[in-house]
Each structure stands twice: as C-alpha cells, then as structure tokens.
Amino acid sequence: MRRTALPLSAALLMTAAQAAPDPGGRWEGTAEIPGAPLPLVVDLARTPAGVLQGSVILPGRAVKGAPLQAISASDAGLGFGLAAAFNAPADAAPQVRLHWQADGSLAGEWLQAGMSAPLRLQRTGGPQIDLPIAATALTPALLGRWVGRYELGGYPREVTLTLSNGPAGLGAGELVVVGKRRTELAIDHVVQGREFLTLKASSANYRIEGRYAADRIEGQVLQGPFEAAIVLRRAAPGATP
Amino acid sequence: MKHNVLTALVLAATTALPAAAQGTYRGDVAHTGVLQTQAPRQFKQVKWSFPTGQRIVSSPVWSDGALLFGSDDGNLYSVDAASGRQRWMLATRGPLASTPAVAAGRVYALSFDGGLYAANATTGELLWKFATEGERRFEARGLHGSLPRSQTFADPFDTYLSSPLVADGRVYFGSSDGHVYALDAASGALLWKHRTGDVVHASPAYADGRIYVGGWDGKLYALNAKTGEQAWAFQAGVDPLMHNQQGFQSSPAVVGGVVYSGCRDGHVYALDAATGRELWNHNTNGSWVNSSPAVSAGQVHVATSDSALYKVLDAKTGQLVREHGVQAYVFSSPTIAGDVVLLGVLNGVLQARDKASGALLWEFQTEASRTNRGWVLTADKRFNGALLFPSSWHEGMAQGAERQQGVGSFFSTPLVVGGVVYIGSADGRMYALE
Numbered sequence: 325m326r327r328t329a330l331p332l333s334a335a336l337l338m339t340a341a342q343a344a345p346d347p348g349g350r351w352e353g354t355a356e357i358p359g360a361p362l363p364l365v366v367d368l369a370r371t372p373a374g375v376l377q378g379s380v381i382l383p384g385r386a387v388k389g390a391p392l393q394a395i396s397a398s399d400a401g402l403g404f405g406l407a408a409a410f411n412a413p414a415d416a417a418p419q420v421r422l423h424w425q426a427d428g429s430l431a432g433e434w435l436q437a438g439m440s441a442p443l444r445l446q447r448t449g450g451p452q453i454d455l456p457i458a459a460t461a462l463t464p465a466l467l468g469r470w471v472g473r474y475e476l477g478g479y480p481r482e483v484t485l486t487l488s489n490g491p492a493g494l495g496a497g498e499l500v501v502v503g504k505r506r507t508e509l510a511i512d513h514v515v516q517g518r519e520f521l522t523l524k525a526s527s528a529n530y531r532i533e534g535r536y537a538a539d540r541i542e543g544q545v546l547q548g549p550f551e552a553a554i555v556l557r558r559a560a561p562g563a564t565p
Numbered sequence: 566m567k568h569n570v571l572t573a574l575v576l577a578a579t580t581a582l583p584a585a586a587q588g589t590y591r592g593d594v595a596h597t598g599v600l601q602t603q604a605p606r607q608f609k610q611v612k613w614s615f616p617t618g619q620r621i622v623s624s625p626v627w628s629d630g631a632l633l634f635g636s637d638d639g640n641l642y643s644v645d646a647a648s649g650r651q652r653w654m655l656a657t658r659g660p661l662a663s664t665p666a667v668a669a670g671r672v673y674a675l676s677f678d679g680g681l682y683a684a685n686a687t688t689g690e691l692l693w694k695f696a697t698e699g700e701r702r703f704e705a706r707g708l709h710g711s712l713p714r715s716q717t718f719a720d721p722f723d724t725y726l727s728s729p730l731v732a733d734g735r736v737y738f739g740s741s742d743g744h745v746y747a748l749d750a751a752s753g754a755l756l757w758k759h760r761t762g763d764v765v766h767a768s769p770a771y772a773d774g775r776i777y778v779g780g781w782d783g784k785l786y787a788l789n790a791k792t793g794e795q796a797w798a799f800q801a802g803v804d805p806l807m808h809n810q811q812g813f814q815s816s817p818a819v820v821g822g823v824v825y826s827g828c829r830d831g832h833v834y835a836l837d838a839a840t841g842r843e844l845w846n847h848n849t850n851g852s853w854v855n856s857s858p859a860v861s862a863g864q865v866h867v868a869t870s871d872s873a874l875y876k877v878l879d880a881k882t883g884q885l886v887r888e889h890g891v892q893a894y895v896f897s898s899p900t901i902a903g904d905v906v907l908l909g910v911l912n913g914v915l916q917a918r919d920k921a922s923g924a925l926l927w928e929f930q931t932e933a934s935r936t937n938r939g940w941v942l943t944a945d946k947r948f949n950g951a952l953l954f955p956s957s958w959h960e961g962m963a964q965g966a967e968r969q970q971g972v973g974s975f976f977s978t979p980l981v982v983g984g985v986v987y988i989g990s991a992d993g994r995m996y997a998l999e
C-alpha cells in the first residue's frame with residue numbers, strides 16, 4: 325500500500341506542475357480607472373534559462389515596450405510592476421495582481437497610490453517582447469581621448485571624452501564637462517553601429533550621439549529636453565581635461 | 566515553354582512594381598496618390614493589428630515585405646507585412662508624425678524632436694541624423710476663435726510633420742522652422758535650404774527638376790531641386806483675424822504639368838507647374854482641404870474637413886463631377902488602387918468606394934469608434950459637436966480635438982500591397998485589412 329501511495333502522490337504533483345498555466349503570450353485588456361480607462365498590452369515569455377520576462381505597451385501614453393518589474397507567476401495568478409513604464413520609483417508605480425480564470429483569462433486589480441481598479445487581460449497571441457538595445461564593444465579606432473565643445477543656454481561647455489572597453493568587453497568611458505562647474509560622468513552604455521555612435525551616461529540621463537570617423541565624432545549632446553550640436557576631435561597628446 | 570517563362574517574368578515584374586513604387590508618401594515622387602495595384606472590393610477580416618504607444622498619423626510605406634511607419638510614441642517601426650510582427654523599432658525623442666520615405670535601402674523620417682533620421686531600412690540601424698531648428702505646431706493669437714484673443718494657441722488640428730521625399734540622391738522636406746531643406750541622402754549633409762514665411766508641414770512633390778510644397782504662410786512654392794532657388798510662389802488666401810482660413814497642410818500632386826493642392830483657405834487649386842499661374846480653383850465654402858489630392862484619368866479626388874465631402878473634380882476645369890458625404894472630417898488622403906478609392910475618416914471609419922461611381926463598397930470601423938465612449942459620435946457617425954468642445958476659452962479647443970481622436974480617427978493614408986490594405990489609427994494601431 326505504501327509503495328502505491330508514494331508513486332501516486334508523485335504523479336499528482338507532476339500533474340499539478342504540468343497543469344500550471346503558462347503566462348507566456350500577448351495579453352490585452354483595460355484597467356477600468358474611473359473616468360479614465362487605461363488600455364494595456366502585455367507581452368510575457370520565458371528566457372532559455374526559464375526566467376519570466378515581459379514588456380508593456382500603453383496606447384495613448386507613448387509607452388512602447390517598457391520592461392516589467394518584479395514579475396511573479398504561480399498556479400494562482402500573475403503579478404508585475406510598471407515602474408519603468410511610468411518612470412516612477414517602484415513604491416509609487418502601478419502594480420498589477422491577477423488571478424487565473426476558468427476561461428483562461430486573467431482578472432484582478434490595477435493598484436496605484438492606495439487605489440485599485442478592475443483589470444482583465446485576454447490572451448491575444450504570441451509574445452512580442454521588446455528587448456533593450458544591446459550594448460556593444462568599441463572598435464580600436466574609437467578608443468582613447470576626444471575633445472569638443474558645445475553651447476547650451478548661451479554658455480560654452482568644454483568636453484573631454486575618454487573611451488575604452490570595460491572588463492566585460494563592452495564599450496565604456498569617462499566624460500568630463502567643464503562649464504560653470506566641472507562635471508564627471510561615467511559612460512555606461514555604448515552602441516557602435518557601422519556609422520553611428522551612441523554613448524549614454526545613465527546617472528545624468530545624458531547622451532552623446534552622432535556619426536563617427538577616424539578623427540571626428542559629429543552629432544548632438546542630449547539631456548532631458550535639451551539638445552546641442554557637438555563635434556569631438558582627437559585630443560592632442562598630453563592634453564588634460 | 567518559352568511562352569510560359571515570359572508570362573512568368575511579366576507577372577513577376579508587374580507584381581513587384583507596386584511594392585517598389587510604394588516606398589514613399591502618396592505612392593510616388595509626384596504624389597499622384599495612385600497605386601499600381603488593386604484594393605479589395607470586399608472586406609473579409611482584420612488580418613492583424615499592431616499596437617504602438619500613441620496615435621498613428623503617419624502613413625505606412627513598403628520596403629522588402631515590411632511596413633515602415635511612425636507613431637506619436639516617438640518610434641519608427643518596421644513590421645512584417647505577413648505576420649504583423651515587429652522587425653525593428655528606432656526610438657526618436659518626439660512624436661514621429663511624418664510618413665517615412667524609402668530609397669536605396671535607407672529610410673528617412675522627421676520627428677517632432679527636430680531630427681530628420683536616416684536608418685538602414687532592413688535593420689533599423691541609425692545612419693545619420695540632421696537637426697532642424699526645431700519642430701512645432703502652427704500657432705497664432707486667437708487661433709480659430711480661441712479665447713482670450715490675446716493669447717497664442719498651438720493648432721490642435723496641425724497634425725502632421727512634413728514627410729520627406731527622396732529624388733536624385735537628395736532628401737527634401739519642410740520644417741516647422743520655416744525652411745524647405747535638401748540633404749545629401751547618403752551623408753545627411755545640408756545641400757541647401759529655402760526660407761518661407763511660416764511652418765512647412767506639407768510634403769514636397771517632385772517633377773521635372775523642381776520640388777513643389779506649400780506652407781502655413783499660404784504660399785505654394787516651386788523650387789529648383791538642385792539649388793533651392795525659387796522659381797515661383799503662389800499666394801493663396803490669408804486670414805489675419807483667426808488664422809483659420811490659411812495654410813497648406815495638403816501636399817501637392819503634380820500631373821501633366823499641373824500642380825494640384827488643397828488648402829485650408831477653403832479651396833482646391835490647380836496651378837501651372839512652369840509658371841505658378843492659377844488654372845482654376847474649386848471653392849469648398851470655407852471647408853478646409855487638408856487631404857492631398859489623388860489624380861487619375863483626368864480627375865482630381867479630394868476630401869474636405871468640416872463639410873465632410875469626398876469630391877471628384879475635372880482635372881482640366883475644376884468642375885465638380887460628383888461628391889459624396891462621408892459623415893466626418895477628412896485629413897487622410899484618398900488612395901486610388903485599381904478601381905477602388907480608399908478614404909480614412911476622422912470618425913474612425915475607413916471607406917472603400919467604387920472609383921467610377923463613388924458608391925460605398927465596404928467600411929471598416931475601429932473598436933473605439935464602435936464603442937463611441939463619451940458619445941463623441943452621433944448615431945450616424947458624425948461628430949457630436951454639442952458635446953465635444955466645452956468652451957472656446959483656454960485649452961477648450963484642444964480638449965475637444967483630443968476627444969474627437971478618441972474614436973480611433975484615421976489621419977493616416979491607406980497603403981495597398983498584395984490585396985491587403987494597411988492604415989494607422991489614432992487608437993495607436995496599424996491595421997492590416999483583407
């Protein structure tokens with residue numbers, strides 16, 4: 325009897341595991357916020373390592389493919405946060421808590437600022453997750469020191485940019501901007517295309533982008549709503565920022 | 566066997582032609598609005614819809630089996646036409662309210678962030694970016710009767726940015742900074758710029774070494790495509806009181822040495838392309854003509870805004886051949902594909918009409934239009950004016966305009982490839998209809 329019982333319980337467990345709903349796919353629905361219904365499209369899929377990842381589209385809020393945070397999935401339901409989509413700190417961002425329904429849909433609540441609104445999501449197709457743009461390494465021709473200048477609000481800024489490849493083999497760098505004061509920023513995300521280069525300093529929401537050649541990077545400095553033209557040239561040997 | 570091979574080659578050539586010709590706004594550089602393909606005469610189903618983060622006013626163009634279009638969420642998209650799945654997405658920093666142009670493997674589009682972007686059409690890799698002096702909507706004091714009259718208002722009905730045009734290795738486009746630009750298509754280097762009197766949001770058309778484009782100063786310009794030198798400028802109506810009956814939002818079509826364009830001054834114009842002399846005008850009794858004309862078989866197809874009419878005019882005389890009520894404002898432009906005319910309407914309905922008779926063949930209505938939340942539309946799909954505009958004071962007009970678009974308005978102009986109709990909606994979705 326004992327021998328029979330053990331395999332039976334194991335079989336039950338396996339059945340339960342196999343029956344766990346798969347949240348992978350494209351889900352669409354509307355958070356019924358009173359007077360301001362909020363449509364959303366959620367994409368969920370597992371990575372080859374089995375980790376659940378997702379992104380969201382918010383039609384009408386100019387959000388396309390913002391990553392989901394704190395995704396949790398269980399036999400009972402699904403939850404995730406929307407800090408990136410709303411550009412809000414995690415504790416102030418909307419949270420979604422959903423439960424599986426008999427018809428395969430997910431129903432629950434949209435939670436934010438101490439309030440809740442009903443939300444139901446229907447599966448409408450396969451997942452189409454937007455993955456962040458992958459960082460790249462820098463080719464040797466771009467490594468080293470560059471200098472340039474731009475004007476913002478009538479004040480000139482002198483820029484010294486030092487580009488390198490980090491320990492992980494991806495592009496990185498240091499940026500020194502000298503205007504009324506001196507600011508040092510770490511370049512932490514680099515994308516080098518065949519002709520176009522993008523350098524980001526996430527800590528200051530600061531970006532330099534433009535076309536590059538062996539001795540010249542010509543483009544724009546972008547920070548928040550501000551944009552200014554910049555030309556960076558190879559620094560003379562021994563020059564200091 | 567030889568005969569079969571020849572037939573196959575001819576078939577392949579005629580099938581390939583439309584796709585190659587549909588990489589630009591209005592189908593070709595002269596902006597005829599005529600596609601060398603057949604639109605469906607019956608509607609079967611929505612093949613797919615692709616959601617973006619904001620309204621779509623940009624029109625789709627075709628490149629290698631993909632649709633390229635912008636969204637007001639700031640992204641330029643490439644979506645596989647067969648599956649409706651995204652191939653790539655390029656982020657800009659402002660609403661992408663222009664229609665892209667594809668040429669020589671590159672795609673060009675203008676964003677409200679002030680950048681004219683050039684990217685690899687296959688991969689989406691950014692190649693270069695040209696900065697204008699800034700993009701914005703047309704604005705004026707007391708615009709359209711807004712109160713207080715002493716305050717400047719941005720026009721909520723100034724929907725589009727100029728869609729670039731590529732010809733002879735140059736990219737041409739208008740800008741809110743008042744210039745018409747010509748850039749080197751390969752490098753983005755400025756070749757010339759021509760100063761106009763106000764924002765330029767229409768798209769230039771090209772014919773016989775000249776480009777033609779109108780601006781919000783009420784002038785339609787003919788410029789030497791190589792040098793930017795002005796050949797002539799035609800002055801349409803101006804409205805110094807309310808700035809309502811003024812400006813070219815419509816993009817011109819150039820056919821047979823004649824430039825055809827709608828205007829917000831309540832007219833459709835036909836001008837001699839060589840001299841700028843007015844050949845005829847058609848009076849719409851004050852109703853804006855924001856849609857761009859399509860010209861085919863000696864007839865001009867246009868649509869009006871407030872009077873909500875689809876009109877067919879004789880191309881030689883401007884005489885009205887016939888007109889049909891379409892229930893709501895039209896900003897989208899007629900697309901002629903075979904014996905069908907497609908027309909997007911701001912009430913969230915796409916109409917397919919018989920080209921010869923104008924008879925309605927089929928309609929597609931967005932879900933938002935069917936739901937009609939807040940009674941934006943009347944029961945017969947007209948705008949419910951009594952409820953739309955709360956006041957002429959402050960931002961009342963902008964609020965009303967935003968409510969109108971809540972029904973999934975079609976600002977976008979339809980594209981047809983392989984019997985499938987593609988069009989973007991203010992509900993943020995690109996639709997594939999078959």
